[in-house]
Amino acid sequence: MIEKDVVIIGAGSTGLAIAYYLSKHGVRDVTVLEKGYVGSGSTGRCGTGIRAQFADEPTIRMMKRSEENWKKLGEEIGFDFRQTGYLYLLYTEEEIEQYRKMKELQNSLGVPTEILSPAEAEELCNLIDTSEVKAASYNPEDGKAHPFEVTTGFKKYFQEGEVELKEQREVTGIELENGGKCKIVKTTGENYRTEVLVNAAGGWARNVGEMMGLEIPVTPYRHQAIITEPFKPGSIEPMIISMKHEDAYLTQTERGGIIGGAGTPEDEPPTYEMRETLSFEERASKVFSTIIPGLRHARILRHWAGYYAMSPDGNPMLGEYKIPGHYLAAGFSGHGYMMAPSVGEGLAKVIKGGRTDLPIDYYDPDRIDRGELREEAVQMG
Amino acid sequence: MRIDDHPIISFPERETVTFSYEGEEVEARKGETIAAALHNEGVVELRKSGDQKRPRGLFCAIGKCSSCLMTVDGVPNVRTCITLVREDMEVKKQDGFPEISPDAAPLEPDSIATKVADLLVIGGGPAGLKGAITAADAGADVIIVDENPFLGGQLIKQTHKFFGSSDQEAGTRGVEIGEELIERVEEHPKVETMKSSSAVGIYEEAVGIYRNRKQFLKVDAGKTLIATGATEDMITFPNNDLPGVYGAGGIQTLMNVYGVKPGDSVLMVGAGNVGLIVSYQLLQAGVDVEAIVEIAPEVGGYFVHAAKIRRFGVPILTGHKVLEVEGEERVKRVRVAEHDGAGETIQSTEREYEVDIMALAVGLSPSYKLLHHAGSELKFQPKLGGYVPERDERMKTTREDVYVAGDVAGVEEATAAMLEGTIAGADAAIELGIGGKAENELISESRDKLKELRAGPYYEELRKNLKEVQT
Ligand SMILES: Cc1cc2nc3c(=O)[nH]c(=O)nc-3n(C[C@H](O)[C@H](O)[C@H](O)COP(=O)(O)OP(=O)(O)OC[C@H]3O[C@@H](n4cnc5c(N)ncnc54)[C@H](O)[C@@H]3O)c2cc1C
Ligand SMILES: Cc1cc2nc3c(=O)[nH]c(=O)nc-3n(C[C@H](O)[C@H](O)[C@H](O)COP(=O)(O)OP(=O)(O)OC[C@H]3O[C@@H](n4cnc5c(N)ncnc54)[C@H](O)[C@@H]3O)c2cc1C
Ligand code: FES
Numbered sequence: 001m002i003e004k005d006v007v008i009i010g011a012g013s014t015g016l017a018i019a020y021y022l023s024k025h026g027v028r029d030v031t032v033l034e035k036g037y038v039g040s041g042s043t044g045r046c047g048t049g050i051r052a053q054f055a056d057e058p059t060i061r062m063m064k065r066s067e068e069n070w071k072k073l074g075e076e077i078g079f080d081f082r083q084t085g086y087l088y089l090l091y092t093e094e095e096i097e098q099y100r101k102m103k104e105l106q107n108s109l110g111v112p113t114e115i116l117s118p119a120e121a122e123e124l125c126n127l128i129d130t131s132e133v134k135a136a137s138y139n140p141e142d143g144k145a146h147p148f149e150v151t152t153g154f155k156k157y158f159q160e161g162e163v164e165l166k167e168q169r170e171v172t173g174i175e176l177e178n179g180g181k182c183k184i185v186k187t188t189g190e191n192y193r194t195e196v197l198v199n200a201a202g203g204w205a206r207n208v209g210e211m212m213g214l215e216i217p218v219t220p221y222r223h224q225a226i227i228t229e230p231f232k233p234g235s236i237e238p239m240i241i242s243m244k245h246e247d248a249y250l251t252q253t254e255r256g257g258i259i260g261g262a263g264t265p266e267d268e269p270p271t272y273e274m275r276e277t278l279s280f281e282e283r284a285s286k287v288f289s290t291i292i293p294g295l296r297h298a299r300i301l302r303h304w305a306g307y308y309a310m311s312p313d314g315n316p317m318l319g320e321y322k323i324p325g326h327y328l329a330a331g332f333s334g335h336g337y338m339m340a341p342s343v344g345e346g347l348a349k350v351i352k353g354g355r356t357d358l359p360i361d362y363y364d365p366d367r368i369d370r371g372e373l374r375e376e377a378v379q380m381g
Numbered sequence: 382m383r384i385d386d387h388p389i390i391s392f393p394e395r396e397t398v399t400f401s402y403e404g405e406e407v408e409a410r411k412g413e414t415i416a417a418a419l420h421n422e423g424v425v426e427l428r429k430s431g432d433q434k435r436p437r438g439l440f441c442a443i444g445k446c447s448s449c450l451m452t453v454d455g456v457p458n459v460r461t462c463i464t465l466v467r468e469d470m471e472v473k474k475q476d477g478f479p480e481i482s483p484d485a486a487p488l489e490p491d492s493i494a495t496k497v498a499d500l501l502v503i504g505g506g507p508a509g510l511k512g513a514i515t516a517a518d519a520g521a522d523v524i525i526v527d528e529n530p531f532l533g534g535q536l537i538k539q540t541h542k543f544f545g546s547s548d549q550e551a552g553t554r555g556v557e558i559g560e561e562l563i564e565r566v567e568e569h570p571k572v573e574t575m576k577s578s579s580a581v582g583i584y585e586e587a588v589g590i591y592r593n594r595k596q597f598l599k600v601d602a603g604k605t606l607i608a609t610g611a612t613e614d615m616i617t618f619p620n621n622d623l624p625g626v627y628g629a630g631g632i633q634t635l636m637n638v639y640g641v642k643p644g645d646s647v648l649m650v651g652a653g654n655v656g657l658i659v660s661y662q663l664l665q666a667g668v669d670v671e672a673i674v675e676i677a678p679e680v681g682g683y684f685v686h687a688a689k690i691r692r693f694g695v696p697i698l699t700g701h702k703v704l705e706v707e708g709e710e711r712v713k714r715v716r717v718a719e720h721d722g723a724g725e726t727i728q729s730t731e732r733e734y735e736v737d738i739m740a741l742a743v744g745l746s747p748s749y750k751l752l753h754h755a756g757s758e759l760k761f762q763p764k765l766g767g768y769v770p771e772r773d774e775r776m777k778t779t780r781e782d783v784y785v786a787g788d789v790a791g792v793e794e795a796t797a798a799m800l801e802g803t804i805a806g807a808d809a810a811i812e813l814g815i816g817g818k819a820e821n822e823l824i825s826e827s828r829d830k831l832k833e834l835r836a837g838p839y840y841e842e843l844r845k846n847l848k849e850v851q852t
Contacts, residue, residue, distance in 0.1 A: 127481055229458055230431055232478045256431065256478045275756075278584035278599065282493065294481035297456045303582075 001193050005029035006351070007185050008198040009171050009208055012043035013337045014329050015200035016154040017344025019163045025352050028162040033187055035170035039151030041202040043337055045306030047225055047249055047261045047381060049239045050338040051086040051142035052111045055102045058359040059377045060109050062342045065358060067141055069341030077157050079149035080254065086142035087124055087238040090135045099137040106139070113139040124238050127292045144239060144251055147337065174211040180323040196351060198327045203307035205330035214322055217368055218331045219270045220307035223261065223381055224280045228298040230256030245287035247380040258298060260288050261381040276303045308333045314376035317365035318347055327351060328365045334379045382642040383421060384666050389540045392640035400470040414530065415461035415472055416442065416449050417639035425624040425711050427451055427461060428475040436710050438624025442631035444528050445612045445748065451475060455485040463577070465530050492596045498524040500809050501588055501602035503580040503751060506534020507795045508787025508802035509608035510562040515806030515823065517571035519816035524600060525572060526590055528579040531638065532566065533559040534610055536795050538633040541658050555795060583755035604782050604809040607752055608802060611745035611766060611788035619705045625712030629659040629742035636666045644738035648715045649673040652697050656742030657686035664693055671734045673697045674717050704731070706739060715739055747789045755783045764846040765791030771850045775808035775824060776801055779852065784809055791847065797834055800827045
């Protein structure tokens with residue numbers, strides 16, 4: 001039995017960021033347990049996007065801080081946070097009205113979003129078919145980072161520091177002693193005893209909860225994305241979004257592949273299935289080539305699925321939950337990757353017993369039981 | 382340059398087709414690929430690579446390596462080694478990663494279609510052809526797709542008399558066996574043939590086929606037989622990506638399918654059967670073979686083939702390795718040397734060859750990607766060439782509706798490929814409720830023949846590896 005101050009389950013963006021900020025705050029006796037490899041959950045399957053263009057104050061505040069943290073992390077850990085902006089294409093007056101309101105709120109919180117004309121949007125990417133576009137919402141501070149670089153960057157950083165990262169360690173059971181104060185964490189390798197346990201298991205958060213007799217209302221929905229063969233880098237710099245076209249998003253990686261995703265049909269039930277479907281390729285290629293007609297001939301190189309881990313109100317559940325010393329950081333739906341640096345910073349402070357200026361309380365997991373559901377954050381994909 | 386006078390193959394006169402390459406008119410023969418036509422004109426550099434902008438030419442010549450990508454009629458990244466020339470086609474070189482071109486012609490409006498079949502066969506080599514014929518003979522509706530513009534796979538390039546290990550087909554030329562199989566498939570009323578059609582994915586819902594660059598087909602088949610063959614291996618040495626470094630099979634395709642002379646002089650790497658046979662075929666096509674370099678201490682191929690080559694005065698340098706290829710835009714010179722057995726070069730033994738092509742016959746790896754996508758379990762088996770699927774004795778993989786046969790199930794030879802194809806086709810028919818007693822008999826007959834083929838000490842390691850993947 002190994003004694004640890006903190007055990008974190010899950011080495012996705014959430015678990016890694018929490019571990020990082022704990023160590024920054026002086027909590028160094030931390031182990032992260034990961035059943036696969038770093039980023040093997042939804043993190044490595046995400047669309048790479050990072051934005052602060054949301055509609056509610058707490059999320060905007062979290063994301064603004066995230067973007068600041070992404071920048072610092074990139075410099076310290078050695079990955080590129082490319083601030084190439086998010087460009088929402090707007091096709092109707094209603095949409096413009098809605099995004100104008102959002103822009104006002106974003107501006108008031110220090111996020112420099114602008115509403116652009118179709119011509120200005122075209123300047124940012126001349127491949128977009130703007131014939132039906134009426135305006136666009138653009139925040140130049142939004143951007144993207146490659147999850148492979150990010151997760152392996154953290155891994156290397158931890159190897160040189162004190163945080164312990166154990167891959168290929170599945171947590172198989174949790175025993176509670178001392179009224180839950182003490183948690184015995186059993187894995188496919190060694191066992192741990194800890195007072196502080198963080199559940200950052202993404203789409204599997206519910207399963208980890210069951211090990212402690214808890215029912216955590218987080219449900220996995222399959223979402224899919226593709227990457228094409230590489231084209232000349234710099235062809236599609238911003239993350240281009242069209243809510244009109246199945247909530248599609250498109251952007252280019254540094255190497256040249258075009259990453260794209262689109263919404264899951266409303267009637268697709270939750271599932272742990274991670275296989276990709278041909279019907280997605282059909283729907284996605286239609287909308288992608290409508291937004292950017294030049295993509296008609298792009299070949300899909302890879303296609304994959306991951307989860308949007310959904311809480312009942314589509315917002316994350318952050319904080320101590322039901323058992324003393326048990327912290328939950330799950331239910332991020334479609335924006336957990338971008339949020340990780342502020343979640344990490346805020347939750348690390350909460351775990352240490354300190355104060356944070358971030359609105360972590362807003363995401364108090366007990367709100368669900370209390371029936372205080374929050375307004376759903378803006379989603380896509 | 383065309384091969385006009387060949388001792389074995391006759392290339393019939395064909396209509397000419399004119400297309401444009403970088404704005405200049407090029408004359409080609411109908412039925413040949415863009416890459417073959419350009420090669421005939423002496424154009425060997427087809428593009429500059431994406432990132433480093435290094436010159437790239439042909440390598441595999443059968444659509445498996447992406448070395449030959451060019452922009453055709455505005456569409457970037459077209460594999461020119463499997464795309465046929467068309468009148469007035471516009472072919473352009475790519476300088477690094479291509480641009481996204483908004484003007485490329487759109488797909489036709491009704492370009493997504495669904496087709497239903499009992500059995501879908503992916504790959505029209507000997508394995509796939511046999512599988513298709515067997516299932517269709519039993520009464521199944523079969524679709525066979527191949528991404529090359531011709532059927533027959535590697536078989537139709539084998540102008541030599543076969544080295545079948547038993548009396549099965551031995552002594553017959555591969556190309557003749559191939560032609561017979563192709564004719565049977567093309568004339569079979571139960572088989573629909575689709576050439577220039579790539580299977581791109583095996584999904585739960587259907588198999589995706591990209592056809593003639595025009596149509597996306599969803600094939601909903603009861604069973605799928607994957608017979609995608611193998612991919613030629615590459616080895617590492619400086620400049621191994623220069624135009625003029627070709628796979629031996631790629632050279633065979635150029636010469637024996639399209640009648641184009643690959644160059645004037647060649648250095649062959651690898652003295653296994655493929656290296657020896659292709660060297661002989663190069664000599665037949667009028668190309669000087671300077672030497673065959675083999676890293677192992679002994680010749681790996683059959684004695685008869687090696688003896689034939691030596692009679693032509695071609696030295697076989699065993700225990701030698703390639704140090705480097707030199708050249709700016711294409712191969713000019715190759716440096717080789719003896720090694721000490723532990724991989725270290727013995728400096729004093731260095732030699733140089735002035736050649737314009739280097740052929741690599743250094744092994745094949747199964748083209749397993751579709752099997753992986755289908756979710757069939759794979760295992761790494763060195764003697765079978767790499768990753769191969771687990772399968773039962775009737776060639777069914779761990780996915781109920783997916784069969785495998787031929788080189789993709791383990792690199793062997795055409796005879797084994799045909800027998801495996803027969804077994805897979807027969808069992809698919811039985812499982813579909815179409816086949817019966819006759820198919821069961823075919824299976825046990827074919828299994829006996831396979832056993833005979835793999836008998837003897839030469840195949841001991843192969844048999845061990847095969848056992849490892851038997852479920
Ligand atoms: C197609 C797609 C596109 C997306 N695009 C974006 C985007 O552009 N921007 C964005 O912000 N978000 C995006 N998301 C959402 C984002 O991926 C997730 O919100 C985020 O990655 C969640 O991170 P996580 O660390 O909480 O979960 P995960 O990355 O899923 O990590 C959880 C980890 O826990 C491990 N684990 C589970 N159970 C156990 C156990 N018992 N023992 C040990 N380890 C265990 C898993 O193996 C996994 O690695 C996208 C998601 C998908 C599917
Ligand atoms: C130089 C040389 C000499 C040889 N000599 C002999 C000999 O003397 N005797 C002997 O028995 N064997 C010989 N062989 C081996 C023999 O040719 C092969 O073992 C045999 O052709 C394998 O058959 P196959 O059907 O498995 O694959 P292949 O013949 O390689 O056919 C596979 C086919 O699948 C198609 N395909 C692949 N992927 C896709 C896709 N995604 N969609 C659609 N189509 C696809 C390819 O275009 C190809 O036509 C020789 C091989 C070589 C290279
Ligand atoms: S794909 Fe054309 S040469 Fe290999």
